[in-house]
Amino acid sequence: MLSAAPDKVSAMTTTSPQGRTELLRPDGSPVRVLVVDDELSITELLSMALRYEGWQIRSAGDGTGAVQTAREFRPDAVVLDMMLPDMDGLTVLGRLRRELPDVPVLFLTAKDAVEDRIAGLTAGGDDYVTKPFSLEEVVARLRGLIRRSGAADRRSDSVLVVGDLTLDEDSHEVSRGGANIHLTATEFELLRFLMRNPRRVLSKAQILDRVWSYDFGGQANVVELYISYLRRKIDAGREPMIHTRRGAGYLIKPATS
Amino acid sequence: MLSAAPDKVSAMTTTSPQGRTELLRPDGSPVRVLVVDDELSITELLSMALRYEGWQIRSAGDGTGAVQTAREFRPDAVVLDMMLPDMDGLTVLGRLRRELPDVPVLFLTAKDAVEDRIAGLTAGGDDYVTKPFSLEEVVARLRGLIRRSGAADRRSDSVLVVGDLTLDEDSHEVSRGGANIHLTATEFELLRFLMRNPRRVLSKAQILDRVWSYDFGGQANVVELYISYLRRKIDAGREPMIHTRRGAGYLIKPATS
DNA sequence: TGCGTTTCTCAGGAAAATCACAGGTTGCCG
């Protein structure tokens, strides 16, 4: 096997004018991701979200198609549903690996299947999320996988910084002005979403769509509630960083400005 | 390097951004490992895990293939199942040795295999693990073999340190703040895995995949249980180093922070 | 074989997180 894999992604990053951090391949071309799921609604949802990340997406509805597409598309990462109509998830994995030995895979599994036997899936550096998932979660995991699969440089990529607020995606640690802040899982994901889009107004609908699972059926005011929680922990006493744009949404920005 | 011992690996190490220590060959190229087993699922699993260590992997399904591959791949270490379809383990070993006199070999044996026969073999600096194995165990043994086969410097590499907690991979000694701590085999492997990934959240699935045998079919809460055991021994009374990230996993970090 | 150790299952309970609900507050408009 050739070591200098031509399709390897280095953890090169660039920051777009909007302040969004994007992953790019060494030659500056967009990252390529293959999405495999038999439910069209899922592939559509994922494709849209991942395209929004600036990535190039292809999708397949079964194992055969996945392998075929992988062969010519040569993705940098694969999102793979474990429940496919034509073949077992592990079989697909094996065939994918024959085409692309080093490609990282993000598995999608049913919630109750986790206990059964996901043996060894995360051992090779791969990862998984359970259905129903939130888009932020999928994107975050994918970014992690891609980052780690490339040249293992750039640790700073796992840390988001806005003003004196920092969020470490590896250790899940958040601090403002040096002081550690404990966040719950949902608070963490919400803050991550805000911080990945600094100085940009995010509507409640957008937030709901990205941070909460796609099957969330609750009241829209959970967003208000969690923004409230975050403020208590992030802005408590200090100059506020989380701002409300009445009728539009919320945004985060450095305190001093 | 070309003249003296072209395939020799010095125990040169480098520390990746994540804090993981990697083995490298003197010229900076990745370590090469040949995996030999007739069960495809085993070679796949091992290849995945070892590749994740940053090593270059080739695999073979029988003795003939192993010798052939070894000839041109010239690995720095070999993982060799003693039960191969075409020839006896000892025969394979002999032929391998003719190709690569100094390469260290990690034997895979069935649990009930005659142990004394293996014991004789490992006298030459080789090592073995019994099936079913845990990936952490295989990786650790391989690292040891490779480290020892190279220039015999850097034994300090076998000691992991996080804060005032130290773990010696060679002697299996663990101590915190000078005080010796006795751990069982499983506790030791779990702690080693945590300490090899300090300040990094490790999910229960990840831990299960690396620390427990690949055929473990039990409840995922063994991880919780062993974390509990470790805390009793490591953190007892002291400032805790093992932390729970609810809904995400566990991580270890120095107490003072 | 027998005994101490280790591994693991099971289950109860504690703690934490999530979210609905509802009343209070704020900003905006005429």
Place this chain on the structure above:
DNA sequence: CGGCAACCTGTGATTTTCCTGAGAAACGCA
């Protein structure tokens, strides 16, 4: 300034996640 819509947040019920004691089974060793 009044009224309305949008937003904020206290309270508590429900659910999820985690911790740990007790004991059974497997193991290791003499």
